[in-house]
Amino acid sequence: MTNPEIGVLMLGIFIVIILLGYPIAFTLIALAVGFGYYAMGDTVFPLLVQRTYGVMSNDVLISVPLFLFMGYIVERSNILERLFYTLQVAAKNIPASLAVAALATCAMFATATGIVGAVVTLMGLLAFPVMLKSGYDVKLSAGVITAGGCLGILIPPSIMLILYGATAGVSVVKLYAGALFPGFMLAGLYMIYVIGRTLINPKLAPKLPKEQTDVPFKKVFFMLMTSFFPLAFMIAAVLGAILFGLATPSEAAALGALGAIGLAFAYGRLNFTMMKESVFLTARTSAMVCWLFVGSWSFSSVFSILGGHEVVEHWFAAMQLSPIQFLILAQLIIFLLGWPLEWSEIIIIFVPIFLPLVKFYGIDPLFFGILVALNIQTSFLTPPMAMAAYYLKGIAPPNVSLTQIFAGCLPFVFMVIIAMVLLYTFPGIALWLPNVLY
Amino acid sequence: MQRFLLAIDSISVWVGKGFAWAVLLLTLTTSYDVFMRYVFRDPTAWGYDAAYILYGTLFIMAGAYTLSRNGHVRGDVLYRFMPVRWQAGIDLSLYFLFFFPAVIALMYAGFDFAKLSWIMKERSAASPDGPPLYHFKTLIPIAGFFLFLQGIAETIRCIIGVRTGQWPPRLHDVEELEKQILEEAREGKSGSEILGEMGIRDAEEVKK
Numbered sequence: 001m002t003n004p005e006i007g008v009l010m011l012g013i014f015i016v017i018i019l020l021g022y023p024i025a026f027t028l029i030a031l032a033v034g035f036g037y038y039a040m041g042d043t044v045f046p047l048l049v050q051r052t053y054g055v056m057s058n059d060v061l062i063s064v065p066l067f068l069f070m071g072y073i074v075e076r077s078n079i080l081e082r083l084f085y086t087l088q089v090a091a092k093n094i095p096a097s098l099a100v101a102a103l104a105t106c107a108m109f110a111t112a113t114g115i116v117g118a119v120v121t122l123m124g125l126l127a128f129p130v131m132l133k134s135g136y137d138v139k140l141s142a143g144v145i146t147a148g149g150c151l152g153i154l155i156p157p158s159i160m161l162i163l164y165g166a167t168a169g170v171s172v173v174k175l176y177a178g179a180l181f182p183g184f185m186l187a188g189l190y191m192i193y194v195i196g197r198t199l200i201n202p203k204l205a206p207k208l209p210k211e212q213t214d215v216p217f218k219k220v221f222f223m224l225m226t227s228f229f230p231l232a233f234m235i236a237a238v239l240g241a242i243l244f245g246l247a248t249p250s251e252a253a254a255l256g257a258l259g260a261i262g263l264a265f266a267y268g269r270l271n272f273t274m275m276k277e278s279v280f281l282t283a284r285t286s287a288m289v290c291w292l293f294v295g296s297w298s299f300s301s302v303f304s305i306l307g308g309h310e311v312v313e314h315w316f317a318a319m320q321l322s323p324i325q326f327l328i329l330a331q332l333i334i335f336l337l338g339w340p341l342e343w344s345e346i347i348i349i350f351v352p353i354f355l356p357l358v359k360f361y362g363i364d365p366l367f368f369g370i371l372v373a374l375n376i377q378t379s380f381l382t383p384p385m386a387m388a389a390y391y392l393k394g395i396a397p398p399n400v401s402l403t404q405i406f407a408g409c410l411p412f413v414f415m416v417i418i419a420m421v422l423l424y425t426f427p428g429i430a431l432w433l434p435n436v437l438y
Numbered sequence: 439m440q441r442f443l444l445a446i447d448s449i450s451v452w453v454g455k456g457f458a459w460a461v462l463l464l465t466l467t468t469s470y471d472v473f474m475r476y477v478f479r480d481p482t483a484w485g486y487d488a489a490y491i492l493y494g495t496l497f498i499m500a501g502a503y504t505l506s507r508n509g510h511v512r513g514d515v516l517y518r519f520m521p522v523r524w525q526a527g528i529d530l531s532l533y534f535l536f537f538f539p540a541v542i543a544l545m546y547a548g549f550d551f552a553k554l555s556w557i558m559k560e561r562s563a564a565s566p567d568g569p570p571l572y573h574f575k576t577l578i579p580i581a582g583f584f585l586f587l588q589g590i591a592e593t594i595r596c597i598i599g600v601r602t603g604q605w606p607p608r609l610h611d612v613e614e615l616e617k618q619i620l621e622e623a624r625e626g627k628s629g630s631e632i633l634g635e636m637g638i639r640d641a642e643e644v645k646k
Contacts, residue, residue: 277612
């Protein structure tokens with residue numbers, strides 16, 4: 001066998017082992033060591049340790065534990081409850097007010113925490129029963145909670161874009177600037193969908209009885225000031241500091257974490273237990289993500305030394321795709337990868353394989369990254385592997401079936417696809433802000 | 439045997455949790471650095487180095503702790519549905535075929551890497567009078583050692599799993615919120631009970 005063929009073998013074994021379910025980080029390191037030893041003998045050891053140290057001293061990834069920490073603190077500070085009740089009364093005059101409030105709460109809380117599962121389960125307990133009790137359509141309510149909960153990995157400051165930036169060598173600042181409008185656009189499309197369907201068929205989301213929404217303006221204002229604005233201010237400050245170049249993403253993340261601690265204190269929820277829990281969970285999740293990087297960077301070094309990248313490029317070159325065909329194919333593959341894999345694995349392991357091709361076809365890696373970020377939304381929502389749907393099913397009342405939840409997710413998957421088509425047709429949605437700012 | 443397993447777990451957990459606090463330190467030092475820069479126009483010289491050293495220390499030393507919680511991500515589409523004996527059998531063979539060679543390579547390579555750094559008395563080049571880096575680099579073989587140790591415990595768990603068809607228990611620890619919530623829901627608790635335990639009022643109470 002020639003070296004490139006060995007490289008393909010390495011990729012093949014890797015895929016088989018993934019399917020067997022062995023921890024991916026160690027699979028990657030082991031394959032890198034084994035195949036690297038074959039390709040270059042003892043030199044593989046310094047290579048491995050250099051890649052490990054490369055992850056340890058990477059100044060982009062510093063923000064990963066910090067944003068996680070901020071997320072875990074916000075998650076435990078009880079802001080969700082206040083946020084939802086406030087937005088619920090604030091949105092009372094809008095059609096489908098509960099659904100719109102739930103969407104807005106999900107989007108905002110998810111943006112601050114970045115943890116899909118937590119948002120979906122918490123909102124599933126808090127907002128879902130309220131919506132059902134008010135006579136809202138089960139499918140519509142389920143779709144709102146699941147789709148809304150996933151927005152946090154797209155709308156900056158999201159961890160996914162940091163991982164993409166570290167993988168693709170694209171500036172995280174530019175990625176944040178690029179993802180801002182597409183993120184708002186998707187959230188907006190969700191709202192338009194919900195309001196639109198309710199206008200066509202008001203039975204889906206009956207108007208709330210007057211006494212439930214009859215809150216004096218002063219009270220609403222006070223509620224907004226104590227729940228919505230502090231969190232909105234925190235997110236805006238973190239994001240603004242990054243976008244206007246006042247602080248690096250990791251510095252802004254540190255300030256965000258400090259702000260989250262302050263917020264938890266203000267709500268009387270700061271105590272040693274929640275601090276401990278947040279610290280330990282941060283350590284575990286950071287270790288999971290960063291060891292995946294150690295594995296992936298070692299693996300892809302050996303893969304490219306063996307010449308595996310060229311083989312993949314030849315395959316694609318032989319297909320004679322136009323850039324747009326390539327783009328569609330790549331997004332389709334990532335869409336399919338979303339079934340067996342989680343987004344962190346797709347970004348850290350498979351994006352490096354696509355990147356040389358992205359450059360080959362003359363596509364801006366920044367633009368590609370935003371498309372991928374949108375695309376990954378679907379991996380949480382598309383049956384049969386839709387994680388968000390399973391989270392909701394786990395806590396929903398027993399008479400809500402998984403099929404109903406799946407059916408509720410699907411329209412939102414179409415909204416994501418519409419968003420991707422819009423983004424492709426008008427790349428300015430993503431590229432305008434980074435171009436203006438930098 | 440169970441005591442031996444839990445003893446190894448506690449070592450990994452203790453090390454991991456100890457270093458986990460680096461994130462709080464990282465939050466505070468980085469915020470202090472920004473504060474000094476904007477308020478006093480006097481940025482610290484050590485801010486940049488301190489940040490990546492704290493971050494790197496955090497994740498590399500939490501590797502074994504994460505392993506002890508079965509927290510390293512798996513592609514579990516098929517794995518999830520396999521009987522325990524299969525899971526344990528696959529894991530067992532791959533611990534020997536993949537995990538130990540990988541971790542031993544990391545220890546071996548990391549040792550040489552750290553030794554060289556100690557000999558050179560290497561310091562960071564990112565700032566004048568940069569902090570020494572040899573302690574930081576020594577963490578690679580040390581992290582490898584703790585992973586190796588935890589790997590032994592995991593291997594024994596697999597052997598027990600293959601034999602008995604059941605996974606031996608792990609130490610209790612904090613879990614992701616969604617896991618906690620789903621677990622409580624499975625135990626039959628109602629939504630408002632779960633929310634209540636977290637100190638969140640449900641809709642009925644708020645109305646009152």
